[in-house]
Each structure stands twice: as C-alpha cells, then as structure tokens.
Amino acid sequence: MSILAGAPWLLAHRSMLGINKPQKLSLYGIDYVLWQDKTGKVNALPNACPHMGAMLSEGWCHEGKDQTSVVVCPFHALEFDGEGCTILPGSQKKTLPQLAPLELIIQNDFIWSYGGHEPQIPIPNILNEIASEYELIGHTADTSVETDLLTMLLNMHDYNHQNGTHRPLFRIEEVLFKSFSDQGHHSHAFYSMPTASTNLVEKLTNLDSLLLPKVIEAHLENYFPFLIIFHVENDLGKAKQIHLFVPESETRTRTYVLMYGLPKNPVFRLLGKKFLNFAKVVVEQDADILHKIYPNTPQKIKLNNEVGMDWVKRNFASWPQVTEPNLSKQAD
Structure with missing residues (x-):
C-alpha cells in the first residue's frame, strides 16, 4: 500500500475538536465523524449513516445526563x-x-x-515531552492537498526549495546545508538560510519582517512518515513548530501545524499569532506549488543536499523496515 499501512497518524489535538461538535476526517480512503464529549471521551465512527448514507458529520450531538454524547444523523x-x-x-x-x-x-x-492496521512502528513520545515543557500556542493551516503522501513528504524534506517556494515570505537568498543525521525512521537536518536585507521603509510597511533574523538557523527533527518539528530559538523564547501529515486517500494528503512555545520574554506571548501566521503561509505556499508540478516527470537533475529527500525515498520503498545505506552526512 502506497500510504504506509501500520504507521501512526496524529488525527487531531483536543484543542481542535471543541465539545459536542462533530467533524469529518479522512484516513486511508475512509471518511469518519469525530467528536468529543464533556467528559473528554473522543469517538470516531464511519461517517456514512447505515440507514441511507447521510454524512453524520453534518449532524449534531445529543448529550445525556452523564455528559456523554451521541452523534445524530441529519437526515x-x-x-x-x-x-x-x-x-x-x-x-x-x-x-x-x-x-x-x-x-x-x-x-x-x-x-x-x-x-485499523497492525502497528508497524511505535508512537514516539516526543510530542508528550514537548507538551510537558512548552505552552500550546495553537494550531493552524489544516489543509487537504490534492497530492499523494510521497510527493508531500518529498516537498517537506526538500531543503533547496526554501529560497524558491518560500522566498516571498522569508526573502531567503540561499540554503547553506550543514548536516543530516540518519537514525532510521528518525532524523535531524541542520542548515542556515541568509535572508535579504530590508530598508526602513520595507520594515515599516511589513512589520512581520522585524521578526526575521538576518540568518535563519534551521533544525528539523523528522519522524517518518507523520511529523516534522522545526526547532526555533531566539532572544524572546523557544518554539516548536510541528507539521503533521495524514494520508486521506491515495491521492489526497492532509497537513496541519501545531505550535508550542517557551517564553524568555513577555513579548513572546504577544507574538503567538504572528508565529502561527508564518506557519500558515508556509503551508499555503507548499500547497500552491504542489498544484503546479507535473507528476511522474523523470528527474534528470539532482541538486546538492537532497539527502532529506533520499531519506524519504528509502523509508518509503523499504517500509516498514529500514535498509542501508546510512544517509548521515556533513556539508561538503
């Protein structure tokens, strides 16, 4: 199966659900209705009512005396x-x-x-560790993209596209690769991205540019195939920008972002929405470029530092096993 049966997928964070608000989600080509009741219990059922096929996610919840709830068919x-x-x-x-x-x-x-598949790899504890130390800033960019999971992952691990796809946002001039640490289904990538200088007028007309350093130091921690953590630290605090992926079907992939922060300065909390907006624009730019790629085009050119993409291809091809060679490398 090209959507990696046996991998764990993070369907949602509780903050995304609300209480007694049924919502639709898709996984492996099946639509489900997901809802949470006041007791904190989360339920998920196939979304088609077994009577005449109405979407249960378009219905509502009915709460009982014990504060548990049922989902009600709208038909x-x-x-x-x-x-x-x-x-x-x-x-x-x-x-x-x-x-x-x-x-x-x-x-x-x-x-x-x-x-519904037999687990092939365990759920990592990294998100629980982050949540125990960092404050939740929020979630953003919950998007269904018309692309297969492999293409989505290759794009997210293509370090060279930062100064193309994301140039309008970050004004990145080049990508300076440092190192890649391959630990099987877990990896780390480090690289620097110098940004274009801005004059006073540009800074005043685009205040978001004040948040960008002269050089963006990137540390991506990757858990194949379901999440990437962008570790950020500056004088104001630390942030963990977590990109999640869910295979809705063979041809559609859902992605969204969770963000956590650890303030060093009170100003950090005030900038939470700015951080979320940056992440939202990144996802929008990635989704946009994925709609402008001819699928199955033979790759006749290979750029330097495509090691992250090679890591994805290897793990995808050998799933759920990890095969050699080890792809760890330092910058040439």
Missing part, C-alpha cells in the same frame, strides 16, 4: 453512540453495533490512530 435523526449502536424508532432496545468505530489511541491531548 432521520438516528442517534449513534461511540460503539456504533442506535435505538430504532418505536423501540427501547439498543441495536448491535451498526458502525465499526475507528480505534483511537489517546495520549494526553494527542489523538492517534493506526487506521
């Missing part, structure tokens, strides 16, 4: 609990499950799933 108001059972009109008896729940793994505020 005939049939109610389904988290096990997929309902009570038919005129009957007081609960049916057997009519919908098979999607198995979820809840770790604190993180909602994971293997999509």
Whole structure:
C-alpha cells in the first residue's frame, strides 16, 4: 500500500475538536465523524449513516445526563453512540453495533490512530515531552492537498526549495546545508538560510519582517512518515513548530501545524499569532506549488543536499523496515 499501512497518524489535538461538535476526517480512503464529549471521551465512527448514507458529520450531538454524547444523523435523526449502536424508532432496545468505530489511541491531548492496521512502528513520545515543557500556542493551516503522501513528504524534506517556494515570505537568498543525521525512521537536518536585507521603509510597511533574523538557523527533527518539528530559538523564547501529515486517500494528503512555545520574554506571548501566521503561509505556499508540478516527470537533475529527500525515498520503498545505506552526512 502506497500510504504506509501500520504507521501512526496524529488525527487531531483536543484543542481542535471543541465539545459536542462533530467533524469529518479522512484516513486511508475512509471518511469518519469525530467528536468529543464533556467528559473528554473522543469517538470516531464511519461517517456514512447505515440507514441511507447521510454524512453524520453534518449532524449534531445529543448529550445525556452523564455528559456523554451521541452523534445524530441529519437526515432521520438516528442517534449513534461511540460503539456504533442506535435505538430504532418505536423501540427501547439498543441495536448491535451498526458502525465499526475507528480505534483511537489517546495520549494526553494527542489523538492517534493506526487506521485499523497492525502497528508497524511505535508512537514516539516526543510530542508528550514537548507538551510537558512548552505552552500550546495553537494550531493552524489544516489543509487537504490534492497530492499523494510521497510527493508531500518529498516537498517537506526538500531543503533547496526554501529560497524558491518560500522566498516571498522569508526573502531567503540561499540554503547553506550543514548536516543530516540518519537514525532510521528518525532524523535531524541542520542548515542556515541568509535572508535579504530590508530598508526602513520595507520594515515599516511589513512589520512581520522585524521578526526575521538576518540568518535563519534551521533544525528539523523528522519522524517518518507523520511529523516534522522545526526547532526555533531566539532572544524572546523557544518554539516548536510541528507539521503533521495524514494520508486521506491515495491521492489526497492532509497537513496541519501545531505550535508550542517557551517564553524568555513577555513579548513572546504577544507574538503567538504572528508565529502561527508564518506557519500558515508556509503551508499555503507548499500547497500552491504542489498544484503546479507535473507528476511522474523523470528527474534528470539532482541538486546538492537532497539527502532529506533520499531519506524519504528509502523509508518509503523499504517500509516498514529500514535498509542501508546510512544517509548521515556533513556539508561538503
């Protein structure tokens, strides 16, 4: 399967769900309805009502006396609990499950799933570690992109596209690769990106430019195939910009960003929305360029420092095993 069965996928953070607000999500070509009740219980069922196929995510939740809730079909108001059972009109008896729940793994505020497949790799503890030390700034850029998972991952690990795709945002002049550490399904990449200088008029008309250093020092920590962490540190504080990926189908990939911060200066908290906006624009620019690529074009040119892309290709081809060679390298 080209969407890597047996990998864990972070479907959502609790802050993205709300209470008793059903929402649609897709995984491995199946649509689900996801909702959270007041007790904190999170439920996920196939989104098609087993009566006449209405989208349950377009319905609403009905709360019981114990604050648990059921999802209600918008067509005939049939109610389904988290096990997929309902009570038919005129009957007081609960049916057997009519919908098979999607198995979820809840770790604190993180909602994971293997999509019904046998786990092939464990869920890393890195997000729990970040959440225990850093404050949640928020989430942004929840986007469904019309591209397959491999193409999405190759783009995200293409360090050379920073001064092309993201030049309008960061005014990056070049990418100076430093090192890549290959640890199987886990890796680290380090590189520097000098940015173009701005004059006073440009700074006053675009205050966001004041947040950009003269040289962006990039440290990307990668967990194949589901997340990338961009580690950021400056005089104001530290931030963890976490990019997530979910294979909605063979041809569509969902991506979104979670951001955490550790302030050193009170100003850092005031800039939270600015940080989120930067991340949102990055995702929008990536999604835009992915719509402007001819698929299956033979790659006749190979640039320096495509080691991150080579790492993705290797892990994709050998999934779930990790094969040699080790791709760790230093800058030439």
